[in-house]
Amino acid sequence: MSRKRTVVATAAVLAAALVLSACGTNRTEAGGGTGGQCDTSKGTLVVGMIAPLSGGLSALGLGMRNSAQLAVDQANQNCTVPGYRLAFQAEDDQATAQIAGQAATKLSSDPNVVGVVGTLNSSTSQSVQPILSGKQIVQISPANTNPTLTLGQDPTGSPERPFPGYFRVATTDLVQGPFGAQYLVQKAGKRNIAVIDDGKTYGAGLAEEFAQEAAKLGATVVAREKVGEKDTDFAGVITRIRPLNPDAVYYGGEYPVAGPLSAQLAAAGLNVPLMGGDGIVDKQFVALGGRPGDFATNVGAPAANLPSAKAFTDAYAAANFAEPFSAYGVLTYDATNVIIEALARVVGTGTFDDSRRPALIDAVQQTNLDGASGKVAFDQYGDTTNKLLTIYSVQGDDFAPVETGTFQES
Amino acid sequence: MGLLESFSTQLTQCFGSTSPPVFVFLQQIINGLVLGSLIGLIALGYTMVYGIIQLINFAHGEVFMVGAYGGLATFTYLLPTFAAREWYIALPLVLLGGALISVLVAVAMERFAYRPLRNAPRLAPLITALGVSVALQEAVRVFYPNATAALPFPNIFVPGSLSFSVGGGDIAIKYSGILLLVVSLVLAIALQIFVDGSRMGRAMRATAQDRDVARLMGINPDRVIVLTFVIGGALAGIGGVLYGGYLNNINIDMGFQTGIFAFTAAVLGGIGSIRGAVIGGLLIGLVKSLGGQCLPGGTAYDYVWIFVVLIVVLVFRPQGFFGETERVRA
Numbered sequence: 001m002s003r004k005r006t007v008v009a010t011a012a013v014l015a016a017a018l019v020l021s022a023c024g025t026n027r028t029e030a031g032g033g034t035g036g037q038c039d040t041s042k043g044t045l046v047v048g049m050i051a052p053l054s055g056g057l058s059a060l061g062l063g064m065r066n067s068a069q070l071a072v073d074q075a076n077q078n079c080t081v082p083g084y085r086l087a088f089q090a091e092d093d094q095a096t097a098q099i100a101g102q103a104a105t106k107l108s109s110d111p112n113v114v115g116v117v118g119t120l121n122s123s124t125s126q127s128v129q130p131i132l133s134g135k136q137i138v139q140i141s142p143a144n145t146n147p148t149l150t151l152g153q154d155p156t157g158s159p160e161r162p163f164p165g166y167f168r169v170a171t172t173d174l175v176q177g178p179f180g181a182q183y184l185v186q187k188a189g190k191r192n193i194a195v196i197d198d199g200k201t202y203g204a205g206l207a208e209e210f211a212q213e214a215a216k217l218g219a220t221v222v223a224r225e226k227v228g229e230k231d232t233d234f235a236g237v238i239t240r241i242r243p244l245n246p247d248a249v250y251y252g253g254e255y256p257v258a259g260p261l262s263a264q265l266a267a268a269g270l271n272v273p274l275m276g277g278d279g280i281v282d283k284q285f286v287a288l289g290g291r292p293g294d295f296a297t298n299v300g301a302p303a304a305n306l307p308s309a310k311a312f313t314d315a316y317a318a319a320n321f322a323e324p325f326s327a328y329g330v331l332t333y334d335a336t337n338v339i340i341e342a343l344a345r346v347v348g349t350g351t352f353d354d355s356r357r358p359a360l361i362d363a364v365q366q367t368n369l370d371g372a373s374g375k376v377a378f379d380q381y382g383d384t385t386n387k388l389l390t391i392y393s394v395q396g397d398d399f400a401p402v403e404t405g406t407f408q409e410s
Numbered sequence: 411m412g413l414l415e416s417f418s419t420q421l422t423q424c425f426g427s428t429s430p431p432v433f434v435f436l437q438q439i440i441n442g443l444v445l446g447s448l449i450g451l452i453a454l455g456y457t458m459v460y461g462i463i464q465l466i467n468f469a470h471g472e473v474f475m476v477g478a479y480g481g482l483a484t485f486t487y488l489l490p491t492f493a494a495r496e497w498y499i500a501l502p503l504v505l506l507g508g509a510l511i512s513v514l515v516a517v518a519m520e521r522f523a524y525r526p527l528r529n530a531p532r533l534a535p536l537i538t539a540l541g542v543s544v545a546l547q548e549a550v551r552v553f554y555p556n557a558t559a560a561l562p563f564p565n566i567f568v569p570g571s572l573s574f575s576v577g578g579g580d581i582a583i584k585y586s587g588i589l590l591l592v593v594s595l596v597l598a599i600a601l602q603i604f605v606d607g608s609r610m611g612r613a614m615r616a617t618a619q620d621r622d623v624a625r626l627m628g629i630n631p632d633r634v635i636v637l638t639f640v641i642g643g644a645l646a647g648i649g650g651v652l653y654g655g656y657l658n659n660i661n662i663d664m665g666f667q668t669g670i671f672a673f674t675a676a677v678l679g680g681i682g683s684i685r686g687a688v689i690g691g692l693l694i695g696l697v698k699s700l701g702g703q704c705l706p707g708g709t710a711y712d713y714v715w716i717f718v719v720l721i722v723v724l725v726f727r728p729q730g731f732f733g734e735t736e737r738v739r740a
Contacts, residue, residue: 054551054558055559056560056661057559058558058559199710225708225709225710226708226709226710227709227710228710228713230663232657232659232661233441233445233657235441235444235699236441236698236699236709236712237702237708237709239434239437239438239441239699239703240434240702240708240709242437242579243433256559256560259659260657260658260659263658264657267584268582269571269573269582287562288562288658288659289562289658289659
């Protein structure tokens with residue numbers, strides 16, 4: 001009797017835990033607009049998204065979700081894809097490779113999913129790529145910057161595209177790291193730089209590219225350190241680099257670590273600016289401890305300075321989303337439109353089924369779109385041909401753009 | 411050869427007279443003591459609960475996390491602005507709020523999750539503890555506003571750092587770090603005195619030794635067990651608030667990671683022993699900070715050394731430092 005009760009009680013607690021975690025993880029947003037007067041006689045096709053909708057990076061992920069939602073809603077209003085209504089389905093990857101893989105499996109098992117926008121993290125894309133590619137589903141990331149995703153294991157020596165169905169509208173760390181180094185060494189005049197990363201695909205790759213370029217430009221990389229992505233106390237690593245007297249710290253990783261790290265640098269008496277990549281460009285960086293004068297690079301140009309992004313920012317404001325479009329909104333909007341526009345060309349007057357997937361990948365490869373971020377086109381590896389980047393610096397409680405430029409090899 | 415060489419260069423880096431100088435070494439010791447005292451404070455909760463009901467309460471790390479969020483909620487929603495500005499008003503109130511929430515959660519957890527399983531096979535409450543841990547984490551994530559991402563935690567103590575020159579450089583300790591260290595040690599000593607000296611402490615020790623015989627002596631074991639959870643919860647809640655004030659940000663994962671270290675500290679020190687938990691915590695803090703400074707791999711491998719020490723200690727002393735001679739005093 002007592003044993004039975006025990007089992008029941010255990011089961012109840014476990015069930016409650018499962019239900020709660022299910023609430024947190026599997027938030028799915030179904031499509032918005034109904035299509036108005038468009039002809040939708042051929043049915044519904046789904047544009048998927050995989051991004052961190054909860055967890056530390058959700059500020060970025062939710063902005064991505066809303067921006068893609070906006071693109072899909074607009075396509076439905078404008079009857080962009082003849083005969084079809086588009087639905088939008090966003091899956092939460094919690095910035096975790098394994099959960100992203102599950103999301104990819106879920107989306108790829110739905111025959112109506114035409115393409116997937118995402119992911120945010122390079123590490124999650126590594127587990128998503130093979131799954132989507134197995135079903136020939138096109139994937140476009142607005143945010144992955146690790147070079148190996150398009151260029152294979154040896155990006156600079158012998159580039160080889162691993163997945164023909166994978167594209168990205170963000171430029172890579174091969175460009176972003178050196179771009180940051182050129183600014184920090186040549187414009188900001190920093191000569192002794194400590195480089196720290198979180199050991200993940202994105203952070204370690206970016207830090208490496210930065211360190212190489214900084215050394216090439218004559219600066220000294222005084223330390224090369226690693227921290228855990230879930231660490232909160234950085235006293236150890238700061239104590240290690242402090243006696244080396246760096247005049248700047250470069251961090252390869254994202255804002256949940258970068259913000260507290262910046263604050264703890266100052267608290268330990270090391271009052272030098274911290275620079276990072278696109279992963280730290282968010283207001284949350286400052287809320288968690290980022291200091292005025294900290295720098296960051298980001299792919300593309302700030303929406304406010306881009307005439308081409310005006311229509312997007314206006315429409316986003318009019319749509320009344322709860323969250324700002326964040327660092328990747330503009331690029332996500334473009335990535336979604338690339339899929340929709342290619343789909344429209346492939347469908348034409350016909351229908352879409354599995355046999356049309358290779359044609360859709362070809363159509364994306366041929367993209368030539370005037371997007372919100374500027375010209376959108378892809379090279380033979382699936383990388384964007386747009387090498388525009390921007391330096392940001394913290395002013396007040398947010399990042400403000402300092403200068404935008406096109407990367408030049410040094 | 412290569413490994414040995416890098417080991418020896420790292421060691422001379424640490425203890426040698428050249429670089430880095432002595433102050434780095436001292437700073438790392440201070441870093442380690444601050445972190446270690448927190449781990450010890452949390453470890454007290456593991457060790458006491460294990461001592462009384464032989465349950466490894468894996469959800470205890472979440473009680474620490476909930477305490478930090480409770481403190482943040484107290485600061486954000488309950489404190490009037492004038493009180494929030496003065497630390498000597500804000501600090502006690504935020505500590506009280508955090509401790510209260512933690513105690514409530516700990517007591518509810520005991521009443522609804524563990525008590526029904528009191529006489530079940532030991533695996534059942536253990537799995538339940540894991541379930542409670544996940545449930546608490548997800549509950550905070552879903553119900554606390556914006557808890558999906560890390561949240562900034564306010565300054566609740568004198569801001570800035572104590573800084574002084576020694577050994578060829580400046581050492582900086584945040585005042586909030588000193589507070590964390592001092593409060594943790596004082597609470598641990600107070601707990602030891604309480605358990606050793608008071609009537610209720612004697613009841614706790616009796617229950618730990620033999621629950622049935624303790625009942626024959628007129629002790630109500632349920633009350634003793636609830637009290638254990640109350641004390642453990644309060645300590646964890648205070649730890650959560652002080653940790654938030656020290657690092658100025660909190661997230662829902664903080665309980666899991668700190669919980670694992672605290673559990674390790676309790677095992678190192680000899681589970682069931684109050685003194686052991688604190689010493690285990692300090693040892694872990696020192697191993698992490700000095701291992702990150704002196705051993706190959708730097709801070710990337712500092713967690714590795716903690717568990718290397720755990721394994722080595724358990725090989726030679728499976729019961730931990732104070733496991734046998736001072737067993738189950740709480």
